[in-house]
Amino acid sequence: MKSFYITTPIYYVNDKPHIGHAYTSLACDMIARFKHLDGYNVKFLTGTDEHGQKIEKAAAANGVSPQEFVDEVSSSFRELAKALDLTNDDFIRTTEPRHKQAAQHLWNQLVASGNIYLGEYAGWYAIRDEAFYQEDELVNGKAPTGAEVEWVKESSYFFKLSAWEEPLLEYYAKHPEAIQPESRRNEVLRFIEGGLKDLSISRTTLKWGIPVPGDPDHVMYVWLDALTNYLSALGYPKNDYQQYWDQAVHVVGKDIIRFHSVYWPAFLMAAGLTPPKTVFAHGWWTVEGEKMSKSLGNVIDPIEMINTYGADAFRYFLLRDLSFGQDGDFSKTSFINLLNTDLANAYGNLCQRVLSFIYKNADAIIPTPAEFTEEDKALLAMPKEMLPVLRGHIDHFHLHRYAESVWQIIAEGNRYVDAQKPWSLKKEDPTRMATVLYTLADVIRQIAMLTQPILPVASSKILTILSVEKSDFTQLEVALKPGLSVSEPQPLFAKYI
Numbered sequence: 049m050k051s052f053y054i055t056t057p058i059y060y061v062n063d064k065p066h067i068g069h070a071y072t073s074l075a076c077d078m079i080a081r082f083k084h085l086d087g088y089n090v091k092f093l094t095g096t097d098e099h100g101q102k103i104e105k106a107a108a109a110n111g112v113s114p115q116e117f118v119d120e121v122s123s124s125f126r127e128l129a130k131a132l133d134l135t136n137d138d139f140i141r142t143t144e145p146r147h148k149q150a151a152q153h154l155w156n157q158l159v160a161s162g163n164i165y166l167g168e169y170a171g172w173y174a175i176r177d178e179a180f181y182q183e184d185e186l187v188n189g190k191a192p193t194g195a196e197v198e199w200v201k202e203s204s205y206f207f208k209l210s211a212w213e214e215p216l217l218e219y220y221a222k223h224p225e226a227i228q229p230e231s232r233r234n235e236v237l238r239f240i241e242g243g244l245k246d247l248s249i250s251r252t253t254l255k256w257g258i259p260v261p262g263d264p265d266h267v268m269y270v271w272l273d274a275l276t277n278y279l280s281a282l283g284y285p286k287n288d289y290q291q292y293w294d295q296a297v298h299v300v301g302k303d304i305i306r307f308h309s310v311y312w313p314a315f316l317m318a319a320g321l322t323p324p325k326t327v328f329a330h331g332w333w334t335v336e337g338e339k340m341s342k343s344l345g346n347v348i349d350p351i352e353m354i355n356t357y358g359a360d361a362f363r364y365f366l367l368r369d370l371s372f373g374q375d376g377d378f379s380k381t382s383f384i385n386l387l388n389t390d391l392a393n394a395y396g397n398l399c400q401r402v403l404s405f406i407y408k409n410a411d412a413i414i415p416t417p418a419e420f421t422e423e424d425k426a427l428l429a430m431p432k433e434m435l436p437v438l439r440g441h442i443d444h445f446h447l448h449r450y451a452e453s454v455w456q457i458i459a460e461g462n463r464y465v466d467a468q469k470p471w472s473l474k475k476e477d478p479t480r481m482a483t484v485l486y487t488l489a490d491v492i493r494q495i496a497m498l499t500q501p502i503l504p505v506a507s508s509k510i511l512t513i514l515s516v517e518k519s520d521f522t523q524l525e526v527a528l529k530p531g532l533s534v535s536e537p538q539p540l541f542a543k544y545i
C-alpha cells in the first residue's frame with residue numbers, strides 16, 4: 049500500500065479558532081479522505097503550536113499560567129476538529145514530551161553538523177508573527193505584515209542559514225513540485241536569491257519554550273520548535289518515520305510559506321534529512337469584502353456555522369467556492385445560494401426523488417435490473433470514468449474543481465430521471481422501471497462515495513439508506529446488491545431563503 053502524509057499547520061493557541069483555521073484543516077481533510085478512498089495508507093496530522101512569546105503574553109493577559117492557558121485553548125482546536133468531522137489520526141501539541149524530545153534531537157543534529165553557533169542578536173522582533181525582521185524590511189516602523197515590532201538585543205544561538213542558499217536553490221530547481229502554486233514558488237525563489245542571513249534560533253528573554261540542550265538559559269525559537277512537529281508526530285528519530293516523511297505534504301496559508309519553504313527545508317537538509325515533498329500555500333478569506341478582524345467584529349466562528357448549517361454545508365462552501373490557492377470572500381448570500389443550488393436542488397433532489405420513489409413504489413427494496421441499455425451503461429460508467437479526473441484535481445490541488453466534476457454526474461443523473469420517467473414506467477413497463485431504478489440507485493451509491501471527501505455526513509447517510517456495508521464505502525467497483533432494503537429517506541440538505 050502506498051503511503052501518504054498530510055499536515056495542517058499547528059495552530060497558535062493565543063485565541064479561539066476561526067474560519068481561517070477551519071479552512072486549512074478542511075482542505076487537508078478533503079485530500080486525506082480522497083487518498084484514503086483511492087487506496088493509500090494515509091497519515092493526517094493536525095495540532096497546536098503552544099510555545100513562544102505570543103502565548104506567554106496571552107496567558108498573562110488572562111491571568112493564568114501558560115500551561116493552564118494552552119490546555120484550555122488547545123482543547124477548543126480539538127473540538128473544532130471533531131465538529132468539522134476531520135479524519136486526522138493524530139493531534140500533536142508542542143508541549144508534549146514526544147515533541148520536546150524530537151525538537152531537542154533535531155537541535156543536537158544541527159549542532160553536530162556544525163550549523164549552530166552562539167552570537168548576539170540585535171534587531172526587531174514581531175510577537176504577532178513570532179518573526180525577526182531586519183531594519184530595511186520595516187514599513188513605517190512596523191513589520192511588512194503590519195505587526196508591531198520591538199527591539200531585541202540578547203545572546204542567541206544562530207543557524208547558518210546563509211550556507212543553505214545554494215543548496216536550497218539547487219533543490220528547488222530539481223523539484224518544481226516542492227512549492228505550489230507556481231506564484232508562491234516564484235516568491236520563495238526571489239526571496240532566497242535576494243540572499244539569506246543567518247537566523248536567530250534561541251531566546252533568553254522568555255521562559256515559555258523548549259530548553260536548548262546543554263544551555264538552559266536559552267529556549268528554542270518557536271518556529272524551529274513548531275516546524276519539528278511534522279517529524280515528532282512520526283516518532284522521529286526512533287520509529288520508522290521515513291515511509292511517511294518521503295511523502296509529506298504540508299498545506300499552509302500564504303502568510304507562513306517562508307517558514308515552511310526556506311527555514312524548514314534548510315533545517316532538514318542541515319540535519320541530513322530530506323525537505324518535505326510539497327508545501328502548498330492557500331489564500332486568505334475576507335468576510336463580506338473586509339479583512340477579518342476582532343475590532344471589526346466580523347470574525348466567523350466555525351462552530352457557530354456548523355451549529356446553524358451543519359458541518360457538510362460549511363465544508364462544501366469553503367471547498368467549492370474558492371479556487372484553492374487564491375484569496376476569496378465569504379459572503380452570506382453566495383453561501384446560501386451555493387447550498388440551495390448545489391446541495392438542496394441538485395444533489396438533494398436527485399437522491400430524494402430516486403430514493404423515495406424506490407421506498408414508496410418498489411417495496412423499499414433495491415430492484416433487480418434486467419438488461420441495461422446504452423444510456424444506463426453510460427450513466428453507470430460515469431463515476432468510474434471520472435475517478436482519474438478527480439485524482440488529477442487532488443494531486444494538482446485543484447480542490448474546487450473536484451465538486452465541479454462530481455456535480456456533472458449529478459446533473460447527468462437528474463437528466464436521466466427526467467428522460468426515463470420511472471413514474472410512467474410503473475404501469476407501462478415495470479421491468480424497465482426496475483432497471484432504471486437500479487441504475488439510478490447504483491449511480492447514487494457511487495456519487496455518494498465520491499462526495500465523502502467533501503460531504504462526509506450526507507454521503508454516509510445515503511450509503512446507509514442503500515444498505516451499503518461500511519467496509520464497502522470505499523469500493524466503487526462493488527455494485528449495489530439487488531434485494532437489499534432501502535430505508536426511508538429523509539431530506540439530506542435544507543433549503544434556505
Ligand code: MSP
Pocket residue numbers: 056057058059060067068069071072097274275276277299300301302303304331332333334340
Ligand atoms: N502556529 C503557526 C503555524 C506553525 S506550523 C509549524 C501559525 N498559526 S496560526 O494559527 O496563526 O495560523 C494557522 C493557519 O491559519 C495559517 O495557515 C494561516 O494562513 C491560516 N489563516 C489564518 N487566517 C486566515 C484567513 N483569514 N483565511 C485563510 N486562512 C487563514 O501560523
